[in-house]
Amino acid sequence: MNYDADVAVIGSGMAGLTAAVLLAKEGKKVLLLEQNWLAGGCSSSYPRKNYVFESGATTLVGLDPHMPLEFLERETGIKLNPWELSIPMKVYLKNGEVLTRYKNLDQWIAEAERVFGSKGQAAFWKECYKIAHFVWETSLVQRAFPPSSVKDLIYAATHFQPKQLGFAAKAFVSVEDLLKKYGLFENELFKEFVNEQLLITAQNYLEEVNILFGATALCYTNFTNYYMPGGLGKMVDILVGYVEQHGGKLLTRTPVSQILPQNDHYKLKSNYRGEEQEFLVRNVVSSIPINNSLELLDNDLFNKKYQKKILRSDKLNSAFQMGFVITRKENVDCLHHQIHLDEALPYAGSHSIFLSWSHPDDGERCGPDELVGSISTHVPDPARNFVEKKEKIEETIWRNLERVGLAMKKDVVYQHSSTPGSWEKWTKRSWGFVGGYPQYMKIKPWQMLDARFDGKGMYICGDSTYPGQGIPGACLSGIVAVEKMKLDGVLKKK
Ligand SMILES: Cc1cc2nc3c(=O)[nH]c(=O)nc-3n(C[C@H](O)[C@H](O)[C@H](O)COP(=O)(O)OP(=O)(O)OC[C@H]3O[C@@H](n4cnc5c(N)ncnc54)[C@H](O)[C@@H]3O)c2cc1C
Numbered sequence: 001m002n003y004d005a006d007v008a009v010i011g012s013g014m015a016g017l018t019a020a021v022l023l024a025k026e027g028k029k030v031l032l033l034e035q036n037w038l039a040g041g042c043s044s045s046y047p048r049k050n051y052v053f054e055s056g057a058t059t060l061v062g063l064d065p066h067m068p069l070e071f072l073e074r075e076t077g078i079k080l081n082p083w084e085l086s087i088p089m090k091v092y093l094k095n096g097e098v099l100t101r102y103k104n105l106d107q108w109i110a111e112a113e114r115v116f117g118s119k120g121q122a123a124f125w126k127e128c129y130k131i132a133h134f135v136w137e138t139s140l141v142q143r144a145f146p147p148s149s150v151k152d153l154i155y156a157a158t159h160f161q162p163k164q165l166g167f168a169a170k171a172f173v174s175v176e177d178l179l180k181k182y183g184l185f186e187n188e189l190f191k192e193f194v195n196e197q198l199l200i201t202a203q204n205y206l207e208e209v210n211i212l213f214g215a216t217a218l219c220y221t222n223f224t225n226y227y228m229p230g231g232l233g234k235m236v237d238i239l240v241g242y243v244e245q246h247g248g249k250l251l252t253r254t255p256v257s258q259i260l261p262q263n264d265h266y267k268l269k270s271n272y273r274g275e276e277q278e279f280l281v282r283n284v285v286s287s288i289p290i291n292n293s294l295e296l297l298d299n300d301l302f303n304k305k306y307q308k309k310i311l312r313s314d315k316l317n318s319a320f321q322m323g324f325v326i327t328r329k330e331n332v333d334c335l336h337h338q339i340h341l342d343e344a345l346p347y348a349g350s351h352s353i354f355l356s357w358s359h360p361d362d363g364e365r366c367g368p369d370e371l372v373g374s375i376s377t378h379v380p381d382p383a384r385n386f387v388e389k390k391e392k393i394e395e396t397i398w399r400n401l402e403r404v405g406l407a408m409k410k411d412v413v414y415q416h417s418s419t420p421g422s423w424e425k426w427t428k429r430s431w432g433f434v435g436g437y438p439q440y441m442k443i444k445p446w447q448m449l450d451a452r453f454d455g456k457g458m459y460i461c462g463d464s465t466y467p468g469q470g471i472p473g474a475c476l477s478g479i480v481a482v483e484k485m486k487l488d489g490v491l492k493k494k
Helices: 014-025 068-076 105-116 121-141 150-158 164-172 175-181 188-202 211-218 233-245 290-297 300-309 390-404 420-427 470-487
Strands: 005-010 030-033 045-048 051-054 089-092 098-101 249-251 256-261 266-272 275-286 317-326 336-340 352-357 371-380 412-418 458-460
Touching: 005 014, 005 266, 014 030, 014 068, 014 233, 014 275, 014 470, 030 233, 030 275, 045 233, 051 317, 051 371, 068 121, 068 470, 089 188, 098 105, 105 121, 105 188, 121 164, 121 175, 121 211, 121 470, 150 470, 164 211, 175 188, 175 211, 188 211, 188 336, 188 352, 233 249, 256 290, 275 470, 290 300, 290 458, 317 390, 317 420, 336 390, 352 390, 371 390, 390 412, 412 420, 458 470
Parallel strands: 005 030, 005 275, 030 249, 089 336, 275 458
Antiparallel strands: 045 051, 089 098, 256 266, 266 275, 317 371, 317 412, 336 352, 352 371
């Protein structure tokens, strides 16, 4: 039989791209099928009016030792060459205090003590930091997690490190418990800070996030933060380029509409504006969310098997986003800013917004005297939370940006915004849910979705699977999927 490729990867976000790159490195011919006109999904960049905007993600970590993007670079020889940021983030609290989230732990503890008082801060952050390092170091050692076969268990045993023992218990401890342990639970200002920080990195609040994920999320700024000149789309271009140089192909505007498992291969159907295509491949990696993946298989057995793993809209988030350009460049010592709002945003109900600037030295995204701004905020339960009047949200955003002195509306030369509906179109994800599956205490890491999907030749990765959130998580999910394919021997087949 003539195959169109060895492996079809559905979706070209960071999870799919990671899997595609690693499969290409293994000598596999990869077909990357992307429904959008542009690769990258929630972490890409698009041109509009001579400017370059980020589609979703703006912050970038994962290139320190033991982290997923560094692993990808090391395995493949790819060089992303992002710029290192000296200050990862600033946070503007409701009471007017501005915190600088320094990378250096001691400097950060001193800053936290200045704003929240000295009680418990040093001990809290030292424990979080230790856990965060443990989580990243272990994740790349235990690449067959969560185990679902004897081979996975053997892999886990042969890669076992004694320090893992004590940490498994931490999946039962929430960030709220950790605050209580250090006498910080009554500190309302600190609680509010932790909640809003967790929301952008773990998609949930302190009572729902276990400390393995929570500490990693809270210490996001204690790892090296980077900026991709030209936008995150440049990283996507490099990864797509690698796949193509290794005999693979990216087909955009190719939405997979059906997956038909045959005896020892898969037939994939696609229909774009009436143009039908079929692809025959040995293996499939779906990097789209689990509910969307199930729709493509349309198999009652799998639908039943995975029912309990699917989160519905009321447990998920979408995003409201605003891209704008201003004619002002002074005072940009930090690119990323979380602003806590003086009132909840209309429709979205969120209590903070996140602003990221383009780098002042980045001439690819705007003119020399301009900056591109990206604002994003959560919209919970997107199936029910239609954002009807964008202008109302934009007004509140501008009032708050002016209040903290980050930008003035009079300096704006161009602005547009997007709602959950825009996300549904951009990514084809149900209800436009984005940002990954939020953390919930009742879902332990080992209960998250395994990369082996149909137990045959189809695998799954992406931000609704283990461990899946943010660029590093999505990237790690792709690494895990390929490791399981290796263990199953499917990459050896000719
Ligand atoms: C507003 C916002 C801000 C964020 N900020 C950050 C941040 O600052 N830092 C960070 O690390 N992370 C951030 N994230 C999270 C991060 O962007 C995502 O978790 C990650 O990019 C998800 O990657 P993915 O590959 O799992 O999914 P996606 O990026 O959604 O990729 C899936 C791809 O599959 C395609 N697709 C869907 N259905 C089909 C189909 N049937 N056929 C073919 N193709 C299909 C989609 O078009 C898409 O390109 C942010 C997310 C959002 C939305």
